[in-house]
Amino acid sequence: MIKYSYRMKVFYKDVDKMGIVYYSRYLEFFEAARTEMLSSIGLDYEKVEEKGAMLPVIEAHTEYKKGAVFGQDITVHTTIAELPKVKMKFNYKVTHLNSDEILMTGHTIHAFTNLNSRPIKVPDYIKSLLERHMNS
Amino acid sequence: MIKYSYRMKVFYKDVDKMGIVYYSRYLEFFEAARTEMLSSIGLDYEKVEEKGAMLPVIEAHTEYKKGAVFGQDITVHTTIAELPKVKMKFNYKVTHLNSDEILMTGHTIHAFTNLNSRPIKVPDYIKSLLERHMNS
Amino acid sequence: MIKYSYRMKVFYKDVDKMGIVYYSRYLEFFEAARTEMLSSIGLDYEKVEEKGAMLPVIEAHTEYKKGAVFGQDITVHTTIAELPKVKMKFNYKVTHLNSDEILMTGHTIHAFTNLNSRPIKVPDYIKSLLERHMNS
Amino acid sequence: MIKYSYRMKVFYKDVDKMGIVYYSRYLEFFEAARTEMLSSIGLDYEKVEEKGAMLPVIEAHTEYKKGAVFGQDITVHTTIAELPKVKMKFNYKVTHLNSDEILMTGHTIHAFTNLNSRPIKVPDYIKSLLERHMNS
Numbered sequence: 079m080i081k082y083s084y085r086m087k088v089f090y091k092d093v094d095k096m097g098i099v100y101y102s103r104y105l106e107f108f109e110a111a112r113t114e115m116l117s118s119i120g121l122d123y124e125k126v127e128e129k130g131a132m133l134p135v136i137e138a139h140t141e142y143k144k145g146a147v148f149g150q151d152i153t154v155h156t157t158i159a160e161l162p163k164v165k166m167k168f169n170y171k172v173t174h175l176n177s178d179e180i181l182m183t184g185h186t187i188h189a190f191t192n193l194n195s196r197p198i199k200v201p202d203y204i205k206s207l208l209e210r211h212m213n214s
Numbered sequence: 215m216i217k218y219s220y221r222m223k224v225f226y227k228d229v230d231k232m233g234i235v236y237y238s239r240y241l242e243f244f245e246a247a248r249t250e251m252l253s254s255i256g257l258d259y260e261k262v263e264e265k266g267a268m269l270p271v272i273e274a275h276t277e278y279k280k281g282a283v284f285g286q287d288i289t290v291h292t293t294i295a296e297l298p299k300v301k302m303k304f305n306y307k308v309t310h311l312n313s314d315e316i317l318m319t320g321h322t323i324h325a326f327t328n329l330n331s332r333p334i335k336v337p338d339y340i341k342s343l344l345e346r347h348m349n350s
Numbered sequence: 351m352i353k354y355s356y357r358m359k360v361f362y363k364d365v366d367k368m369g370i371v372y373y374s375r376y377l378e379f380f381e382a383a384r385t386e387m388l389s390s391i392g393l394d395y396e397k398v399e400e401k402g403a404m405l406p407v408i409e410a411h412t413e414y415k416k417g418a419v420f421g422q423d424i425t426v427h428t429t430i431a432e433l434p435k436v437k438m439k440f441n442y443k444v445t446h447l448n449s450d451e452i453l454m455t456g457h458t459i460h461a462f463t464n465l466n467s468r469p470i471k472v473p474d475y476i477k478s479l480l481e482r483h484m485n486s
Numbered sequence: 487m488i489k490y491s492y493r494m495k496v497f498y499k500d501v502d503k504m505g506i507v508y509y510s511r512y513l514e515f516f517e518a519a520r521t522e523m524l525s526s527i528g529l530d531y532e533k534v535e536e537k538g539a540m541l542p543v544i545e546a547h548t549e550y551k552k553g554a555v556f557g558q559d560i561t562v563h564t565t566i567a568e569l570p571k572v573k574m575k576f577n578y579k580v581t582h583l584n585s586d587e588i589l590m591t592g593h594t595i596h597a598f599t600n601l602n603s604r605p606i607k608v609p610d611y612i613k614s615l616l617e618r619h620m621n622s
Contacts, residue, residue: 089521090366090531091374091514095420096331097367102241103270106499109238113497123498124557135237148367149532173297195232225385227378228396230498231505238499242363251362259362262549281428285396319593369602373543375519377510407509422518467504 080211084113084154085175088146098145104172105138108186111154112168119211121204131201133166134190140184151175161208162200165189216250216347221311221323222292225256226283234281244322247290248304255347257340267300267337269324276320287311297344298336301325352483356385356426357447360418370417376444377410381460384428384440391483393476403462403473405438412456423447433480434472437461488619490523491582493564496554506553512580513546516594519562520576527619529612539609541574541596548592559583569616570608573597 086107094100113123126133146152155171166188172181190197222243222284230236250260263271276335282288291307308317358379366372385395418424419485427443438460444453464470494515496603502508521531530544534541554560561580580589 087518087522089514089518091372091517093367094362095365095367096268096270100363101274102245102363105238105241106497109499110495110497112320114495122557132232134232134278136278138237138278141274142270142274149228149530185283197372222378223382223386225378225382226502227381227508227510230502231501231503233503236499242361245363246359246361250359294450368540368542373546374513377513381510393563404504406504406550408550410509410546410550412546414542414544414546 079209080115080119080158082156083115083119084111084114084156086110086152086154088148088150088152089146092145092146093148096145097147099147101140103142104170104182104184105186107139107172108156108168108184109155111156111170115156115158115168120177120207128205129194130199131198131204132191132193132195134195135186136165136192137185137187137190139150139183139186142182144179144181146172146174146181152180152181158208158212160210161205162190164197164200166200191214216251216255217243218247218254218292218295220247222246222288222290224284224286224288225253225337226284228282229284232281233283235283237276237278238322240276240306240318241322243259244274244292244304244306244320247292247306248322249298250306251294256343262340263329265337265339266328267334268327268329268331270320270327270331272297272301273303273323274320277296277324280315280317282308282317282344283309288321294348297341297348298326300333300336301321302336310333351390352391352430352480354383354428355385356386356391356428358396358424358426360420360422360424364418365420369419371419373412373414375430376442376454376456377458379426380410380428380440380442380456383428383442384458387428387430393403398476399465401473401475402464403470403476404463404467406445406463406464406467408437408461409459410456411458412454414454416448416451416453418453424453425449430480431486432460432473432483433477433484436469436472438472450485472482488523488527488566488616490519490526490564491524492519492564494562495559496556496558496560499584500554501556504553505555507555509548509550512548512578512590512592513594515544515562515580516564516576516592518576519564519578520594523564523566523576528615534540534612535601537609537611538600539606540599540601540603542599543594544573544597545595546592547594548590550590552587552589553581554582554589555590560589564619566616569613569620570598572608573595573607574608
């Protein structure tokens, strides 16, 4: 399992009339979290693109327990539980910074494509990097 | 089944570096579509709130087939297939305006709460309105 | 003067904790309004790009009088007051749909560039189209 | 002069078809930067609200020199140059993290109101805190 904790703060731009984070914003938080996770294991997304691969989202799922509110520090706990065969799945769990209480959960599933959006196999250097961190 | 077609256009604000709609934006499109759908059957959301009820999203799900691109006219086909018992489900299908090709699909599930976010039963006037349109 | 009225509705996605439209959202509304205005005089932005020109924003300005709230129908009144020499200016005024009360005003100034972001002269076909509509 | 440097990263969610940050996003970056700046001098915005004051934006202005691109680390340099009399002005300058090259600049002007959006004088504790940090 590869794990990464992305810490961030909720601002006015993120919350709706109820004072809680608008439901689509979490997908933005997920993107920031997985981008930083990949970067932390040597997979800067702009370099992945330079090498000719993209990881477009093909599925996203979110479940909301309790809303994060303005001013709160939250953590997006991101995990990759399995090595990708043709698709890659990220799991997300959002909590307050200093609490285990789960605010919401979700996942995204990504395909591997070339820059023309054609499906490709998982590039070897990505597979290697993921394997190495999966077992560490 | 209650059906509603929400027509809209994709602008620069909606697309990412690939020139296709960023994945979280569809949740905004879904909100516009279901708000207009409810309004079309007499359930203006601001009036629902005035009467003391809210329909917070508790689950959202999206599957991406093909991206909508800048300048395209698209339709968000929204349906309610079942009368709500405690939760209410909306299904969405996004197509080009003049085509049956599906760009993406999704659903959202909503709870009924009072203004303090406490779960409530489906208000009678909402149930009646939905029933009437379900069978028409 | 070229004039265009863009009618739209305020949704949950647009409003903040105060229940009024978050300040950056108006720049998105402006983009939709000017894109539709240009389209209405034969300048679909995707065709402008196909012909090799872009109109990047180089300045934006907004003044907020009163917030638009969730559920409101508003109009973004857009005008071009002068033919562009090297830059092009759009003025915006947001009102309720059926009222002259001004909610906010703003402008954007755009350069003309080629697809590599190099400044170019205003393309002749754009100049002609603008001239024709300016005087009508 | 009160100064604050807010460091952040540009993600996919922020960029448009040209691969550069969409023009309205900077207003979100400005909000994050000024919120953190105020927090750094003891003015957590949620506490300001609890004490009955709000600082709604009444004017925003942006000038774009060069776009920040996906993956870049940027700094939003925020300054308050003058003690507020009735209005408060924040100036912003966005640069790459390790460079003085200016990507864009802007400002926002804020009023002081009570929670019912009525204008109020600058609360004394805010004035004191600002004065103390202005001269340090």
